[in-house]
Amino acid sequence: MDIVGEKAEMGVVEQRFDLEVGGEPIPGIRWMPEGATGPRPTILIGHGGTQHKRVPNVLALARRFVRHLGYSAVALDAPGHGDRITDPEAAERRRRVLQDRIAAGPGGGERVFGPEEASEWVERTTKGVTEWKTLLDELDALQAGVRYGYWGVSMGTAIGLPFVAEEPRIAAAVLGLAGLGNRPGSEQFEGSARSLRVPVLLVLQWNDELVGQQEGLSLFDAIGSMEKTAHIHPGGHVETPLFERDAYEAFFLRHLGPVD
Amino acid sequence: MDIVGEKAEMGVVEQRFDLEVGGEPIPGIRWMPEGATGPRPTILIGHGGTQHKRVPNVLALARRFVRHLGYSAVALDAPGHGDRITDPEAAERRRRVLQDRIAAGPGGGERVFGPEEASEWVERTTKGVTEWKTLLDELDALQAGVRYGYWGVSMGTAIGLPFVAEEPRIAAAVLGLAGLGNRPGSEQFEGSARSLRVPVLLVLQWNDELVGQQEGLSLFDAIGSMEKTAHIHPGGHVETPLFERDAYEAFFLRHLGPVD
16 A cells, blocks of 8 residues: 555545556545544545546545544545546446446436446446455554544445445444346345444435335345435435435444443 | 413423313423523424323423423424323223234334224324414414424324424424324325425434334435435434433524524
8 A cells, every 4th residue: 555645624534546456447535533643443445437536526535534524535546437447438438338328317218238238237236345345454454443444325236235245344334226137246245234243324215216125125134234224305316405415424433332 | 272281390380270261171281491481493293093192201201301402392282192192001001002003013014094093093183283373373462573493203193293383483303213104194194294494303213113114214315305314223213312302402592592
């Protein structure tokens, strides 16, 4: 983990780093309270599709976890996202496809994945899981005794749910805006959901243009954790109300505890 | 509103009163911070079927609202409940029927209401709504400028939802453990749900022995409020996790605000 830059703003230190995984530098950001020493609960934040490690909602969440709870937070650019985009035109095309699907409204028909898109989806998940694990190894090497949580919805759940399922170091997870449906790798995804054992807060949008109501509820059903909660709001995929951030905080505070 | 007793315990004043409605004294309790003056947000708490105004969960909630938020809380015995039971054997029979239905597990078949039980259900709702309105009139006469919320699940929703729907003085409501189904007065109930306009937090239990999943979700769909949230947990009718109380507090604080 190569620190490549650091600044502090209103009590929050923002540290940019590169994580090396398989010879590729993965750009990431770590947020922590200014002057923080000692271990503190740390939330891994997985951004959504077409987003990156420092989009407004990731940044806002990270700063809340630091300012309100005294926690640390960390985010990575997912494979093919943010500073890892190698073909800007293809990325822009993908962004427009996603926008069009959201604009088409809920129930716009079954999404059909071409073989290229399908293998890209599966590969991205596999790589993403490996990168989060490597990040945890590096964070553990920096400081022992840290309790970890994961926050990630939409693509942040597509990658994050299998990650949390295989990673005993994650003690609690906020997931959502995802479901069980006809997507690439959906059998493995469902299997991961069934194997989850940590507390999960699943956020769903009742008029999600990308995830049907039953798909989301089926994911809730599949999650194997004893403690799981679904929070459902009206509105579309990107319309989760801001007050839900209070629920994320309360959830992590309940499971990771206050800073020692 | 006749004050008939008062005690204070750990900073919480508990005042017993009788509310007169149609010549009948309705026993109630009002909780408030010791030494409280000035108006403060007040939560009306409607207990569940076979319960009464001071069962442990009502008492615990009232004390939380007082201690954590500085609010007031107030509860009434519902028609035919608590100190208003005139036929203890019939009440005990009803309690056992409810217990048996819960013990039988979810999906134990459509509940069939006899004509007597059906008219009792409808009459209880009508009376209950009138009593809550009368209570608000009395509270308003005691102190102007109070913001009111309503909390009530199960029978507390059967009575409370129509009450909140007709009562512009209630600014936010926690409801739940109820659904749209084949119950006495269900058309009026659904109509009330559709006419709701205040923020609602609807708590549902995913393995509720008395309310089917689809019945609960249909109620969520029917609620006409722009801001509504469903919180769903696994488990049966009486197994809402205790941590959900944090969500009630956050919800009321968001909508009724802090004590001036």
